[in-house]
Amino acid sequence: MRVKNLHGWDLDYKQARALQEELAGKLRFTSFDKKPKLVAGLDCAFSKDGSRIGAVIVVMRWPDFEIVETAEAVRPVQMPYVPGYLSFREGPACIAAAMKLKHVPSVFIIDGQGTAHPRRMGLASHLGLFFDRPTIGCAKSRLTGEHDEPGPEKGDYAWLWDDNEKIGAVLRTRTRVKPVYVSPGHKCTRQDAIRIVLQCTTKYKLPEPTRIAHQLVTKMKPRI
DNA sequence: GCGACAG
């Protein structure tokens, strides 16, 4: 898959922050009304000594979730984990993996936030700009924002707010199970993000693309 | 200064 090269990655936090603010202005939240044909999931893991990061992307046919393709890449870790700057740590490996894809997915579901970020530029949004494709952030926990407790049933959700701005949703993907944090990354709306995550969720808490990507990257661990 | 803080 062709990927844009918007900027380099050798930045300090001050530069990274300025870049996030600049890039946030490039995000587009256009509706994704069509049915997805190919849904991709992306997840990362680290080598045992923590010096390298591995990224795996799995492409699945929708709605039967047959695996069409997988791609992986390993890169040295350049930045420590600092909340709000995850994309500068995981981005390079994710992009390297995406460049190996033969298929062009309809949408990517990414383990991390999209706009549910202090500067609206979580990993899913950042990657969306490089991929120039629709992306959705589906995180297992909260980075920023406030919300009410969503209802207990699968499909129930509560909006996530930050500075009087709606930045995402806290979505129950499985009845009586801890909800996930869903936000658009790029090229889709908040409602699209919620709908697509639900359309990709079968019997588990995590949507299939992200769930399988996590399984694959865990199996890849020894090779990272 | 204190607490919060994706993966």
Place this chain on the structure above:
DNA sequence: ATCTTGTCGC
């Protein structure tokens, strides 16, 4: 993220 087994509950 990562270190780690069994266990309680739906």
